[in-house]
Amino acid sequence: MSTLNLENSPRTVRTELDIPYRHVDTHFIGGQWVQAHASERADVVDPATGQVWGSVPRGNDDDLNAAVAAAKDAFDAGAWSGLEAAERAQYLNRIADEIEARADILSWTNSLENGSPVAETAGAAANAAGIFRYFATLAHVIDEEDVRPAPRGGFSSTVKRDPVGVCALIAPWNFPINLVVIKLAPALLAGCTVVIKPASPTPVSIRIVMDAIAAAGVPAGMVNMVTGSGQMGDKLVRHPDVAKVAFTGSTPVGRKIAAACGELLRPVTLELGGKSSAVILPDVDVEVLRANLVRSCLRNTGQTCYISTRLIVPTSRYEEIVQLVAEEISGAAQGDPLAEATVFGPCATESQYNTVLEYIDSAKAEGARCVTGGEPADLAGELGQGFFVKPTVFADVTPDMRIAREEIFGPVISMIKYDDSSGVEEAIAIANNTEFGLGGIVFTADEEAGRAVAEKIDSGSVGVNFFASNHAAPFGGRHDSGMGVEYGPEGLHAYLSYKSIHHR
Template sequence: MNPKDLSRQELERIGFLAERRHGNFIDGAFCESRSGRVLPVIDPASELVVAETPDSDAADVDAAVAAARRALEDSPWSRTRPADRERILFRLSQLIEEHADELSAMETLQSGKLQGVARMIDVGFSAEFVRYMAGWATKLEGSTLQPSIPFPPGARYHSYTQREPVGVVAAVVPWNFPLAIALWKVAPALAAGCTVVLKPAPETPLTALRVAALALEAGLPAGVLNVVCGGGTAGAALCAHPGVDKVSFTGSTPTGRAIGHAAVERLARFTLELGGKSPMIVLPDADPVAAAAGAAMGIFFNQGQVCSASSRLYVHRSLFDTVIHEVARQAEAMRVGSGFDVTSQLGPVVSRRQFDRVMGYLEGAKREGASAVTGGARARDAGCFIQPTVLVNVKPEMTVVREEVFGPVLVAMPFDDVEDVIRQANDTPYGLAASVWSQDLSSVHRIVPRLKAGTVWVNTHNMLDANLPFGGYKQSGFGRDLGRAAVESYTEVKSVCMSV
C-alpha cells in the first residue's frame, strides 16, 4: 500500500490521521498554537503532505512548562504512590500494543521506515521498554548510612539518602525512531515522578501526540506529559526555559553542544545522546559470511539512519575481498520501495533535506577518490530513495569517513595490524558504539577495553535492550539512556541527617 493511494476509509482506519491538522497537547488537551503557524508532515516515499502540526514558539513552550510545573507541584501526581505510577505506565504499555496498527502506520507515513521495523522497534520495543520502566517506579531506593560526626562529643546521628524526582523534564527527540526514543525519555522520567514537556522532531510529530493522548487514557493526570511541536525556535525556547529542571536530548552533536551550553549556563541537569561514526572490526579468524550479514544489517537497517550504525567497516586484508563482495551482493539484492510495501527491504530517507545531505556526501566522496562497489546514486525517480551504497578506496582523512552521514552508506577499509585498526577505530571525535567480529574470545577481550565507545558488541551490531545503558564517550554524548542509569538520571539524591 502506497501512502498516495490511501483512501479516506483507510485514513479513518488509521484513526488519528483522519484529522489532517493537529494541535499541541498541553495540560491534558489538544490546543492550537499561540504562534498560529503550522509545519507540514510529509511522507518521504511520495513527498505528499499528510498532516500539519504547529510551528510553536516561546509562548507555546511557556504554556507547556507552566502546565508541567503545576502538575509537579499542585496536582495529584505529586502525591501519587510509586505503585500507582507503575500501574499507569503498565497500562500505557498495553495501550501502545493495542494501537500497534495505528502507531506503526503513523511511523511509516511520517518517516518512511518499513512497517516491519515500525512494528518491531517503534511499537514493540517501545511497549516492552515502558513495561520495564514501570517496574522501576517501585524500585528506586536510598541508603542508610552511619555517620562519624564528632561534634558535640557523645552525640549520635542517623543518616540516610532518598531519591526524589528532578522536576520538570524537557525531552527533545529526533526523527529516526520517533516513538521509541520519545519513550526512552518519557517512561523513566514518569517512573521517577517527574513531569515532561516533549518536543518531537518537526518531521515526525504524530506518534508523540498520539502517545500523549494514550497516556491520559492510561490514567496519567493532565499536565504530566505535554507535547509541543515545532522546529528550532520551540526547541531552543524549551531547553533554555528557567522552569525546566533537566533536559534530555537525542540528536546531532552540534545541536547537543548548543543545548549543553544553554543548560550549563543556568546549571540545569542534562543528558545528551548524540552522533556516532561507529566502527565494525572484522578480525582474520571471523566468519566472513556472518560478518558480511552483520555489516549489511548494521548499516542498511532503517536506511542507515541509526546513530550507532556500523558506518565504518574495517576488515582484515585476508578477508576483505570476500566480505565486501558479500555485503555488495546483499545490497544489490535489496528491494527499495515504500515502507508500506511488504516486499520492500529499504525505504526512503526521512526527508528531501536528508536526501540532499546524503547525496552530497556521496558526491563529495567520489570527488575525493572513493569508488562505489555498489550503489552511490538515487534509487527511484520520485521520493527520497537512495541506493544502498558500499564505498572502497577510502582514506581516513576523507569527509565521508570522518563525518556522520546518517544514510545507507558504508565505507570499507582493509587493515593488516590489530594495533593499527584500534588506532583507526578510535581516531574520531565520536565514541557511541563499536563491534568486534572474531571467534577468538581472548582477542576480543583484549580489544574491547581499548575501544573508546559506550557500547561494544561482539559478533553482532545494533542490539539494544531495555536493561542495558546506552550512551557515548567523547562527542557522542553525556549520560545514559536505558537501564537503571536512565531512571536514576531523572532523580536528585537527598541526604538526611538527624540527631538521635
C-alpha cells in the same frame, strides 16, 4: 479521524488507512488536546513520494508557555510525585498496554512520517511498551529506604531520591517514538512532569502515544506535547520553569544545548551523533557477518546513530569481504516503506537526501571506489518524487576521507583496510581515530578475542558479532557522541535529585 486514501496513488501497497491527526490544530496540554495559539502550520511530507499528507501547528511562545505551565502546576501540586514509585509503576504498565493496542496505526503513521520501512516500525510499539515495563520494575530503587551509617560512627544519613521537576524531552526524527519513550518512562517513574517537543518532520505518530497516556489514566499535566520549529526547542531548553533537559539529535545542536544548560546550571542528558566501526578480525565467519550486516551497519536506511558504517577489514580478506558486503547490500529490497518486504526506504527528508548525495560526491572526488550504489534510486514510476538513494558501498576508503570521519546518516558504508600481519592493533587504532564514541561491533569466530578487542574500543557500547540495545544496560556516548546515559538504573538516576537527611 481523517482518512488517507491510497487507492488511486502510485503506491506499491494499495490500501485505505485511517490515520488520526492527519491535519490538526492542537497541542496536548494539561491532559487534553488544546487549540493552538499559533496560526502558522507545518506540513508533514511522505518521504517516499515527496507529497504532503498532513499538517500540524507551528507553535509559538504562548503554546510553549502554556505547556510548561501545565507541567509546572502539576508538579507543584505534588499529586504525582507524592505517589509511591510502585503506584507510578502501575501507570507505566497501563501505558504499555495502551501503546501495544495501537501498534498497527502507530507503525503506519511512523512510516508515512519518516519513510522507515514497516519491517522496522512494526516493532516500535512493542519496544516502547517494553521500555515502560522495564522501568516499572525499578520502582524499588526509589521506594526502598536507604539509610547509611557514617563511616566514623555516631550518626546515620537517610538518602532521599526526589524528582528533579519539569523535564524538557526533545526527540529526533529517525525513531520518533522510542527516542521519546526512553526519556519519558524514567521521568514519569521518578515523579517528574514533562514537556515533549518532537522533531519537526515527525509530529504525528507521537500523538498516538499521547492518546495512550490519556487512556491509561495518567493525571492531567504530567505529560504535555507541543509541535514547532527548532527555535521552539531552543526556548524550551532555556525556559525558567524547566529543571532538566534530555535531547537526542545531532552533535552541533547538542553542543548548543549543553552550552545553554551549562550557563543555567541545568542537568542535561545528550545522546548525539556517531561514526562507529565494525572491526572485522581475520577469522570472521562470513555468514555471521552477512546475517548481521544490515541490522548492525545500515539499520533504518542508515539513519541510526549507533550503527557501524565503517567496516575495518583485514588486508588478508579484504576483497572477499568487500564483495560479500556489496552483494548483501545491493540485494536487499529498496522501495515503498509501506511494503513488508522493503529493507531500505527513502531518506527521511529532502534535506537529508541532499546531504547524503553530497557525501557520496565527496567520496568519489577523494578517490574512494564505489562498489555498488552511489546515486539516487529511480523509483519515479512507482512512487513519484521520493527521497531515495541507492544503498552504497565504498571500498579503498582511507581514515582521512570525509565519509570516514563525519556522520552521514544515510545508506553509505565505508570499507577501510588494516594490515593484520602483526595483529589487530592497527584496526583498534582506526576504530578509535574518531571524535565520536557511541557504538561499535567486533566480528570474529573467537568470542573471547572479540571481547578483548571490544574492551579496547573507546565507545559507550560495543557488540560482539551483533549489536542491540539492552533496556537494562546504560546506553550513551563518549566524546562528541554525548553526555550521560539512557536505559538501565543509570537512566532513571538522571531524573532524580538526591537529599541526605542526617540523624543520630
